[in-house]
Amino acid sequence: MRFYLDLSFVPGPQINEILDVINLIPHRLIGSQEINSVAIPQYVEFEFSGSINDFEDDLRLSLEKNSILDYVVTRDSLKENTLTLLKTGDLGQLGIYFCDFCGAFFNSEEGKYIHERAHYFY
Numbered sequence: 001m002r003f004y005l006d007l008s009f010v011p012g013p014q015i016n017e018i019l020d021v022i023n024l025i026p027h028r029l030i031g032s033q034e035i036n037s038v039a040i041p042q043y044v045e046f047e048f049s050g051s052i053n054d055f056e057d058d059l060r061l062s063l064e065k066n067s068i069l070d071y072v073v074t075r076d077s078l079k080e081n082t083l084t085l086l087k088t089g090d091l092g093q094l095g096i097y098f099c100d101f102c103g104a105f106f107n108s109e110e111g112k113y114i115h116e117r118a119h120y121f122y
């Protein structure tokens with residue numbers, strides 16, 4: 001399956017460290033995009049043999065093994081098959097709210113609330 005990884009919340013100096021971690025996971029890189037005219041990839045497109053859940057787990061494990069503990073892996077609620085890496089310390093500052101059930105994130109408390117209600121119907 002084809003997935004996307006949004007690294008735009010990762011500060012420049014740490015991107016290479018994060019990319020090293022991603023390279024430990026077997027996958028095939030399809031392409032990357034540079035955002036904000038910085039010469040580092042911030043939006044990576046790749047192919048992975050498992051599901052997005054498998055990749056999410058692998059990425060978490062890989063980050064832990066490399067003692068990168070200040071990042072959380074989360075699903076982008078707006079884009080399909082997209083994972084985002086967020087720095088835990090920045091969450092409040094960015095105004096990001098997490099679903100208590102599935103970890104999807106939202107830009108507003110209202111968005112989170114509306115989304116969370118959907119979980120009650122399953």
Ligand SMILES: [Zn+2]
Pocket residue numbers: 099100101102103104115116119
């Ligand atoms: Zn949810």
